[in-house]
Amino acid sequence: MTQNIYDDDAFFAGYSRLPRSVEGLDGAPEWPALRALLPDLRGKRVLDLGCGFGWFCRFAREQGAAAVLGLDVSDKMLARARAETSDPAVQYEHADLDSVALPDEIFDLAYSALALHYLVHLDRLVANIARALTPGGRFIFSAEHPLFTAPSRPGWMEAAGGKIWPLDRYLDEGPRVTDWLAPGVVKQHRTIATYLNLLIGAGFRIDHVEEWGPTPEQIAAHPEWAVERDRPPFLLIAATRA
Amino acid sequence: MTQNIYDDDAFFAGYSRLPRSVEGLDGAPEWPALRALLPDLRGKRVLDLGCGFGWFCRFAREQGAAAVLGLDVSDKMLARARAETSDPAVQYEHADLDSVALPDEIFDLAYSALALHYLVHLDRLVANIARALTPGGRFIFSAEHPLFTAPSRPGWMEAAGGKIWPLDRYLDEGPRVTDWLAPGVVKQHRTIATYLNLLIGAGFRIDHVEEWGPTPEQIAAHPEWAVERDRPPFLLIAATRA
Numbered sequence: 046m047t048q049n050i051y052d053d054d055a056f057f058a059g060y061s062r063l064p065r066s067v068e069g070l071d072g073a074p075e076w077p078a079l080r081a082l083l084p085d086l087r088g089k090r091v092l093d094l095g096c097g098f099g100w101f102c103r104f105a106r107e108q109g110a111a112a113v114l115g116l117d118v119s120d121k122m123l124a125r126a127r128a129e130t131s132d133p134a135v136q137y138e139h140a141d142l143d144s145v146a147l148p149d150e151i152f153d154l155a156y157s158a159l160a161l162h163y164l165v166h167l168d169r170l171v172a173n174i175a176r177a178l179t180p181g182g183r184f185i186f187s188a189e190h191p192l193f194t195a196p197s198r199p200g201w202m203e204a205a206g207g208k209i210w211p212l213d214r215y216l217d218e219g220p221r222v223t224d225w226l227a228p229g230v231v232k233q234h235r236t237i238a239t240y241l242n243l244l245i246g247a248g249f250r251i252d253h254v255e256e257w258g259p260t261p262e263q264i265a266a267h268p269e270w271a272v273e274r275d276r277p278p279f280l281l282i283a284a285t286r287a
Numbered sequence: 288m289t290q291n292i293y294d295d296d297a298f299f300a301g302y303s304r305l306p307r308s309v310e311g312l313d314g315a316p317e318w319p320a321l322r323a324l325l326p327d328l329r330g331k332r333v334l335d336l337g338c339g340f341g342w343f344c345r346f347a348r349e350q351g352a353a354a355v356l357g358l359d360v361s362d363k364m365l366a367r368a369r370a371e372t373s374d375p376a377v378q379y380e381h382a383d384l385d386s387v388a389l390p391d392e393i394f395d396l397a398y399s400a401l402a403l404h405y406l407v408h409l410d411r412l413v414a415n416i417a418r419a420l421t422p423g424g425r426f427i428f429s430a431e432h433p434l435f436t437a438p439s440r441p442g443w444m445e446a447a448g449g450k451i452w453p454l455d456r457y458l459d460e461g462p463r464v465t466d467w468l469a470p471g472v473v474k475q476h477r478t479i480a481t482y483l484n485l486l487i488g489a490g491f492r493i494d495h496v497e498e499w500g501p502t503p504e505q506i507a508a509h510p511e512w513a514v515e516r517d518r519p520p521f522l523l524i525a526a527t528r529a
Binding site: 192196197198202204205207208209210214215216217236237238241242245250251252253255256258275276277 | 434438439440444446447448449450451452453454455456457458459478479480483484487492493494495496497498500516517518519
């Protein structure tokens with residue numbers, strides 16, 4: 046079963062202080078790249094898997110989406126999402142993405158930001174999403190990059206010649222326990238190939254893959270981000286239900 | 288311009304002693320995985336990009352291919368390929384894959400094993416291959432995995448807790464100079480995303496992606512290969528011209 050770390054008090058407090066929690070979508074450095082993959086949202090029925098505080102759900106409505114459903118396993122996040130949304134076309138529901146049942150052929154876009162790497166049964170969810178999308182519907186998501194999740198000792202190391210990312214266990218898929226905002230956060234490591242083959246196997250066509258790193262402009266503004274180009278932190282994928 | 292290191296005397300001598308040069312396809316540990324991606328070859332017109340000693344060209348004919356064209360930039364390799372092939376349906380031609388012009392819609396399968404990571408103008412070649420394939424034609428290839436080519440100091444490092452692969456420069460695409468069989472071998476590092484997006488942009492549908500590592504059976508036979516699962520050495524991709 047997928048861990049619900051977002052309802053842990055210490056984790057939630059820490060997460061709530063991150064730029065992406067305070068500033069919303071623009072506080073996430075990968076947002077411009079993810080946004081660039083989105084279709085025109087006007088009139089679309091949108092599903093947000095792991096909606097958190099509801100930033101994307103509200104954005105989708107601002108862009109003209111007809112209806113938005115945000116799902117999240119964290120009651121604390123849903124409470125804030127509901128408190129900050131006054132729009133009857135945006136609904137929030139509690140759901141464990143590992144076991145949620147979605148209705149058939151009802152959404153035009155399924156979106157997910159940094160949630161899928163927590164799921165134990167991603168295969169099930171992807172098949173579920175394929176059924177929940179209308180033909181030609183899009184699935185666009187970000188996840189922690191497999192290079193970020195793989196190592197047994199994730200963290201930059203000083204080596205002769207400069208910092209390195211100590212890669213190991215890349216092909217060894219499964220749980221990784223790290224201390225991020227709280228001790229004992231469990232993520233599920235999967236390779237890029239597994240993400241892609243899961244999508245293809247569920248009937249998706251791969252439209253675009255991005256291994257995200259900061260742009261020169263972002264590095265100029267945040268020089269400490271430069272090292273992220275040595276090991277991309279995020280994987281972005283856009284796919285279409287065939 | 289792409290370096291033609293295979294015609295370097297020292298490199299050629301070293302390459303000729305590798306298991307894959309002595310034993311042929313079965314001397315390459317990734318061959319079973321690559322073979323599993325191939326379609327039925329009976330009656331097919333096959334193009335081998337970087338055919339080397341011609342092992343795959345002869346294999347394709349054994350499997351019933353109607354005609355096979357092997358291209359390589361190395362005259363030394365082509366000389367041996369021709370000497371070891373007595374089959375009028377297999378042709379070998381000298382070609383620099385970075386600038387070769389292929390005829391339109393003539394092949395059912397384009398195949399390439401461990402050649403594309405040498406090419407400077409891969410975008411051009413991929414567009415070329417898309418045109419050279421019949422509609423529904425397949426493009427199946429292996430290349431050195433981007434994790435293998437990325438680092439400034441490629442090679443396992445001892446660290447507290449075990450061996451690590453010192454990753455850096457992953458998003459920094461371009462030439463990498465290494466000493467493998469001969470000094471100063473130039474490869475072109477590209478990310479997985481770039482391989483995939485090049486294919487998609489040229490009109491290919493991605494069918495399967497494999498980040499190859501040794502199987503448990505292979506590790507039982509060659510325990511020293513186990514470490515390759517920490518950082519996959521090969522990337523295998525199967526695509527179809529839409």
